[in-house]
Amino acid sequence: MSANSIIETKKATIQFNGLTAVDNVDFRMQAGEAVGIIGPNGAGKTTFFNLLTGLYLPTEGNILFAGRDITRVPPYKRVTLGIIRTFQLVSVFDSLPVIDNLALSTIRFGENYGSKWKFFFTDVHGEKIMKNCLDQLDVMGISDKADLMTSELSYGDKRKLEIAVALSLNPKILLLDEPFAGLSDQEITEVSVIINKVKATLSLVIIEHKISRIVDIVKRLCVMHEGRLIADGPPEQVLSDATVREVYWGKEEGLTCSV
């Protein structure tokens, strides 16, 4: 089909006990694009991510990555292909030191090693692995906290750590699920600076509630409502769309009637 579309869904549908969470979504993006997905609570945004990353299998429809059908490929293999995600509720390993969180992702499934056995016997706190981990933490500006326990970090720092882990996996496409939720204004600025910096090297999809936070990151906005994709295009165009305004702010004439 399309030679350079990085990810594509064809009539992707998922139902849970009769409830259609994602309904017939045809979505397609080019390599290098940055797309924002917005929509009210329960619109199916996160479920759509779960379909793309393989946590759920679609009831119907197909998912293509770089032209290859990955509908039935398990999550861990999609990661090795380069589909990397973060989670809505920040998901790092609280019981490990900060630096150990990065160990598994920086060694990249052992491909940075000569042999498989080294995965079982090299010291994880050896210089080589630690240097890579610290470099990644430097990118997010939290390398001074490397030897703390992860549970001691603030929520914002945990979010930064999670993004550091995602970046260290060398994503071809990065899926961020509400990366700004629960962050302070200053942290939001810091994180969006970093996202803006890395987005040149990869394809990016961001789910976000508040449109204002992502309009300067993405060039294209998709709106989801009740599992369907109801609008798709440049932010200005999407935000002036009548159906989108209705979903977000309610019917305008309805308001006038009630007054």
Add this chain to the structure above:
Amino acid sequence: MERADTRLIKRSIWQYLDVPIIAVAFLIILPLLGINRTTDFIIFCIFVLGFNILYGFMGRLSFGHMLYLGTGAYTMTIFSEHISQNPLLAILASIVAGALIGVILGPIIVRTTGACFALINLAFCQVGFFLVLVAFSRQTGGEDGMSANFSKLSFLNFGNKAVVFGFVLFCLLLTYYFLKKFTSSPFGVLIKSIKENETRVKFLGYNTFTYKWVTFIISTTISAFSGALSILNYGYVTPSFIDPTRAVEVIFAALIGGSGSLYGSIIGGVVYMTISNYLASYIPRWEMFLGFALLVVVFRLRTGVWGFIVGMFNKRQKVLEG
């Protein structure tokens, strides 16, 4: 901003001294307990280590670990009866048998978590117990068990209790060293991560099933190894080596010492064995006190004895620093 390189790469000297410390500790308690009991303690500690790699590190609690111990014990005995009386070969055969049972049962068992994991192990242990006690009673001696005879090796005479002690201590240190290497590698981080959030590990690009299986095999192999060593020490096998009800012992030991730590496993093993060996000679219903000990662990020492010691040490360090 200071990078944490130096702090992270700098090791405390204690990390290199752990093997000698364990060796010296057992040599110190040797005259207190006598050679038979100390050997017994050490073998039990190896079993706790094997159990704890699965429970403490990967967070999978098994109620049926006696099966793997029993596999080692019975392989050891039957091998010496039918194939060769060379004790080293028999131990090797037991290790292979332990690994094999892990390879075979692993794919079924490691798919499950929580209560299901605990009970499926127990179920297999019951099957093993039945096979030994009833179905193959002619080969295993049934309820009476059978004795194992080993030939004397010119360089290792296992007829001498001191030699057995030395050999068993060497085995413990070897197991400890092997597991220490394992748990401080990326693989160690991986299994600790599985304990916390398995789904997240999948999204780091790892097929968790394979690694859970590998960990399970390591655990069954070490358990079988300790089973084989107990036969070397006792010279006979009975169905109590595979009795499902005895699984509690190793769980208690792991909890008392502190799950998720190798030192903790050894301390737990020693503490449990001390309670069960010595309290039993003074108080007939000593198990009640084991229950009290467990209550103390659950309410006061959540991280076990070893976790408590580490916590105390860290607190002091912080007070001293500032």
